[in-house]
Amino acid sequence: MKRTVAILALVSFGSAFAQSTPPAPPPIWQQGRPAAMADSKLAPLAGRMTETPRSEVPVSNLNLPDGFTVEIWAHGLPGGRAMALGDNGKIYVGTRIIGRVYEVTDGGDRRSVRVVVDKLTQPAGVAFANGSLYVMAIDKMLRFDGIEGNPNVAPVDMTAQFNLPPLQHHNWKYIRFGPDKKLYVPFGSPCNICEPTAEYGQIRRYNPDGSGMEVIARGVRNSVGFDWHPKTGELWFTDHGRDWMGDAGPQDELNRLSKTGLFFGFPYCHAQGVPDADFKKADPCNGVTLPVTLMGPHAAVMGVLFYTGKMFPAEYRDTMFIARKGSWNRTTKFGFDVVNVRATPDGKNAKVTPFMTGFMNAKDQSFWGRPAYLLQMPDGAVLVSDEQLGAIYRVSYARGK
Amino acid sequence: MLAALFVSAVFAQDTVALCASCHGADGNSQIPNIPSIAGQPKLFVENQLILFREGLRVSLQMQPAVQGLTDQEIVRLARHYTSQPARPATTEATDPAQAERGIAIAKKLHCGSCHLPDFRGREQMPRLAGQREDYLVESMLAYRDNRRTGGDTIMAATLYGVSDADIRTLAYYLARLR
Numbered sequence: 001m002k003r004t005v006a007i008l009a010l011v012s013f014g015s016a017f018a019q020s021t022p023p024a025p026p027p028i029w030q031q032g033r034p035a036a037m038a039d040s041k042l043a044p045l046a047g048r049m050t051e052t053p054r055s056e057v058p059v060s061n062l063n064l065p066d067g068f069t070v071e072i073w074a075h076g077l078p079g080g081r082a083m084a085l086g087d088n089g090k091i092y093v094g095t096r097i098i099g100r101v102y103e104v105t106d107g108g109d110r111r112s113v114r115v116v117v118d119k120l121t122q123p124a125g126v127a128f129a130n131g132s133l134y135v136m137a138i139d140k141m142l143r144f145d146g147i148e149g150n151p152n153v154a155p156v157d158m159t160a161q162f163n164l165p166p167l168q169h170h171n172w173k174y175i176r177f178g179p180d181k182k183l184y185v186p187f188g189s190p191c192n193i194c195e196p197t198a199e200y201g202q203i204r205r206y207n208p209d210g211s212g213m214e215v216i217a218r219g220v221r222n223s224v225g226f227d228w229h230p231k232t233g234e235l236w237f238t239d240h241g242r243d244w245m246g247d248a249g250p251q252d253e254l255n256r257l258s259k260t261g262l263f264f265g266f267p268y269c270h271a272q273g274v275p276d277a278d279f280k281k282a283d284p285c286n287g288v289t290l291p292v293t294l295m296g297p298h299a300a301v302m303g304v305l306f307y308t309g310k311m312f313p314a315e316y317r318d319t320m321f322i323a324r325k326g327s328w329n330r331t332t333k334f335g336f337d338v339v340n341v342r343a344t345p346d347g348k349n350a351k352v353t354p355f356m357t358g359f360m361n362a363k364d365q366s367f368w369g370r371p372a373y374l375l376q377m378p379d380g381a382v383l384v385s386d387e388q389l390g391a392i393y394r395v396s397y398a399r400g401k
Numbered sequence: 402m403l404a405a406l407f408v409s410a411v412f413a414q415d416t417v418a419l420c421a422s423c424h425g426a427d428g429n430s431q432i433p434n435i436p437s438i439a440g441q442p443k444l445f446v447e448n449q450l451i452l453f454r455e456g457l458r459v460s461l462q463m464q465p466a467v468q469g470l471t472d473q474e475i476v477r478l479a480r481h482y483t484s485q486p487a488r489p490a491t492t493e494a495t496d497p498a499q500a501e502r503g504i505a506i507a508k509k510l511h512c513g514s515c516h517l518p519d520f521r522g523r524e525q526m527p528r529l530a531g532q533r534e535d536y537l538v539e540s541m542l543a544y545r546d547n548r549r550t551g552g553d554t555i556m557a558a559t560l561y562g563v564s565d566a567d568i569r570t571l572a573y574y575l576a577r578l579r
Contacts, residue, residue: 033511043515044555046444046525049451050472078472097448097552099457119456168554 032193032278033244045328045370049098051076052389058368059393062358067313070356073383073394074111077102081372081387082174082303084126084133088148091375092116092133093385093392094126096172101126101135103151104392111392116144117155124224125173127183129208136173136185139164141210161210165199170222174303179233183208186237188222193242193267193278201266203237203257217257219264219288225303225373230318232345234258236292238301238322241270243329250274252301253291254322256347262289292343293350298327299335303373303385311380312397316340321382323371326360336360336367338374338384356384356395416474417481419466428485435462436536440487445527446479448552458551489531495577503574506567510559520578525553534576541568 033040054075062070079095080102086092093102100118104111117123117135125136133144135155141162142155162185165171170188178184182205189201196202203217203226216235226237235257241250250270267276268284271294275284295301302323307316319342326336338356343349360367370388377383381396420438424430428439438446452458454467454475470478507513507520515526522528529537543549545560545568560568 038508038511039514041514041517043524043526044553046448048444049448050476097457098451099455099551169558 042329049078057389057391064356068397070393070395074104074392076113078390080390083375084128086128086148090148092126094124096122096124122172125175127175129177136175138168138171174224179228186223216260219266221266227304227306230306230308247330249297251294251297252299254293254295256292292347298330300325305374309380321374325370338371428482429488434535438482439485441528442522443479443483444524446482450475452551487531490533500574502570506571529575530578534572537572
């Protein structure tokens, strides 16, 4: 019985792909905003596309727990967000609107930045494996072989192998190779709230050449950050909650994929069991895998890093650092920080505590930076990217500071 | 031909004078289908210049004009134009019935929630009030029909399914706002 169901699911899934004529895209902006909020002036926050000089990056405004120090590690990468570490220490950084991928080289006393490729449609996804840089834009997958030693290598265009669907919204990528050497790629729901068609609202994994595509999780609204638990190897991923259901939520999520094929609720069931206001269903949370923990209302939760280094105190080993870019769909701002999240490997007993704050001033509601992604370096320091200022910070620890 | 004129002009003139040759001496355009840029939000101007320079927003007229501009020069240009007073592109009288229809369409599409209720714009969202009517029509059609590249996906989604007639009515209404 189980096998028949599985085969049926595979067949229906396969045919949905084969005949994929895109349906009329839902009008994103009109969606899901109730009459009561008709006069709201909340709108997505503006990113900055020009370079920010080093002197205008107010790193001294940042707060961390005792013993931790933060410095500007690199700057001059407008829109820089996800980071991937090359075999020889170069760091590749993706962006959205500005369409570039940067390469950052550590020269010892300073970092230099060059543009690897530009004019792509939101090349937010960057990953590195087997000496090659993988870049995924909304509508393209490029592989740059041996790029660290051969900076002008022409990319191999692998787009056709990855079966990318046509709609753009929430389909700028975060991509990463897992412990199983497969490439994990989320496909966000192309709306604020809707019933996504078969190719959206999910996370897939592929072999590096695009073969062996599997959908491993569904009911995911928009995930742009994940990592694997160092002990269990399970995928833990963040997911953005929907807009226009008020200041309190539904909150962003941290989820755990204990096995493939789980359903995480979108669009019917949000957060820890909040039924959707527009897409109603009897018993909406039945069969839904609920989050490990909630990550705050409209927080724009982004990168996840399980810390495995030796530089930070032992209590941080196997805990997560998670970046929250910060809210737009909330009358009082929330997020704009990096938090430390602890939980047992089974996803229970979660605790979220502030780690890096100071990007946003709650008193006057101003913000200057938006932390997006984290990267653990070989020496155990952690890099944090700031998509707003196009800078990368280095967080280090020394006892007795 | 026009592109070549622009390329030579870059070396002969101050950049603001180059902009003025199309967008008007005070940033208020007198030329059909060329937008007014006076009084536009600073970040909006910066972003559009970046998008043109990077080739992400395609324009045969704009790309030669901004080729080679540094980020600092772009910031300077944006600072200049945001402080110029915007003057409405048309002094024609407004038909009240048309204006009422325009208000209703704008309300339905929530234009004012981003562009603000008086459509003066802010941050990365442009001033629509008093913009050239022909440019407003052209832009909205381009967004609706996915011909406007670069930038956020939100404008295409907002105008999805909006009729030509409604777009013209919106443009009529917005162009006549002070």
